[in-house]
Amino acid sequence: MEIILAKTAGYCFGVNRALDAVDKAIEDGQVHLIHTLGPIIHNPQVIEKLEERGVKTVQGLDEIEKGTIVIRSHGVGENVIKEAEEKSLNLINATCPYVKNIQKRVKKYYDEDYQIVIIGNKDHPEVKGINGWCNNSGIIVDDKNNVPNVAKYDKICVVAQTTITNELFIAITEKMKEQHNNVAIFNTICNATKERQEETRRIAQDVDCMIIIGGYNSSNTQKLVSISKKYCNNTFHIETKKDLDMDKIKKYEKVGISAGASTPQWIIEEVINFMENQENNMENMNSTYEDTFKSFRKGSIVEGKVISASKDEIIVNVGYKTDGIIKKSEYTKDSDVDLSTIVNPQDNIEALVLNIGTDI
Ligand code: SF4
Structure with a gap:
């Protein structure tokens, strides 16, 4: 055979990043008070191991009075972030940067009076979280045979759940373009x-x-x-x-x-x-x-292409099974620098491999 x-x-790197955040919280000695909002990943074996290390999964902030709350890579709505802050919880927001970008885009277009359309599963936490950045007013569609009529809206902004298929995204957006000539379409599949x-x-x-x-x-x-x-x-x-x-x-x-x-x-x-x-x-x-x-080893220098850069981190495609992430402290000693002003998507970059994966 x-x-x-x-x-x-x-x-993927988003999941790695979220697990690293939990690991770091455990190392920092917050173990008796660490909670994750929903299972940190959809893998029962990993969740079981984390529970053995004292990490508790909760379904809502009403279950917590104090301690640390980790937001998983799927992200949450704006109201959940506000609620955690109001409760003075130690918030670790491990929302995947890809998802964070969708949330920012949805908020921006919602504030500009666009009707938001999210292509994805209405019951998926990522979709619920994205919808929470437009006051839960988004139209959610996941079936090419059931595309809602959006002609009555002045302007439409369409985003996608990061894990849907490209085929579904194209089928639905093509139908929307037939109905409307002012559609801002963002293919946000990661x-x-x-x-x-x-x-x-x-x-x-x-x-x-x-x-x-x-x-x-x-x-x-x-x-x-x-x-x-x-x-x-x-x-x-x-x-x-x-x-x-x-x-x-x-x-x-x-x-x-x-x-x-x-x-x-x-x-x-x-x-x-x-x-x-x-x-x-x-x-x-x-x-x-x-x-x-065998393709990567800790300590090796690799070449990659920048996918995106925010103020505090750079995401790099290094041709490995998961993208690399470079934190500001690893890039420069100057903590005031905004990385997005000095690094651009598509830039070629050399990186030192510090860590590969998370063996929880
Ligand atoms: S958006 Fe992509 S990289 Fe981020 S957690 Fe989801 S699958 Fe992983």
């Missing part, structure tokens, strides 16, 4: 998602069987499963190696593996090790697995 492991499999979905599609076209690893409740993992099923009938969604039925898998010669943005590397490794132990043809499997994880 030959195994092809997607290079994009596993944590790069990490696009690359992961594209790679999953490529691999699914080329293999006999696909295994998608990730939480059963993880939206981005579910999308990978549906993309994979389009191109490969033998697609299996598993959370951990325990869900893997080797009797069904072992008959295939070429097996592809992809994983959602909330899937830790140790779960992916466990699945592959389990498959290795079940197979005689170790040589093929080892080489593909090693190739994927």
Whole structure:
């Protein structure tokens, strides 16, 4: 059996960043008072490990009187931030910068009297959070056959949940453009998602069987499963190696593996090790697995392209499965500098690899 492991499999940088924030809070000794608003990622195994380390998941701020609250990468509405501040909670806002940019855009256009349209799942926390930046007035649509009539509005601003498929985004925005000639359209699907979905599609076209690893409740993992099923009938969604039925898998010669943005590397490794132990043809499997994880080392210098720069951090595409993040303190000793004034999207940049992933 030959195994092809997607290079994009596993944590994206937004999830890494949120987990790092929780890690840092634990290291700072706030463990008995750390809460996350909703599960920090859609992966029950990781949540369980965090609970063992004293981190409590709460569903609302009414459950907390004091201590630290970590906002996960999905972000929250403006009112939740205000409420946390009013309660004088120690707020750690780990909203992914991609999502933060959508929130800022929605607020700006809402203030300019645009009707906001969000393409995504109305029940997803990221979408609820984005809607919270336009006073929950957004029209939310996730079906190309059910696009609402927006002709009655003067001007429309359309954004997307970061993890929807490009196909859905294009289908819905094309229909809106037919109805309206003043539509500001922003394709806010994040790069990490696009690359992961594209790679999953490529691999699914080329293999006999696909295994998608990730939480059963993880939206981005579910999308990978549906993309994979389009191109490969033998697609299996598993959370951990325990869900893997080797009797069904072992008959295939070429097996592809992809994983959602909330899937830790140790779960992916466990699945592959389990498959290795079940197979005689170790040589093929080892080489593909090693190739994927060997591409970066701590301490190496890498070249990348700037995706975005804010006042305090730069996001860089370094051609790895997750984007890199450079904090201001790592870029300059001058704490007054606004990084967005000296670094621009598309700039080439050299970076030193300080850390890879988070092994929670
Ligand atoms: S999937 Fe994209 S938007 Fe979502 S947390 Fe990861 S990097 Fe951020």
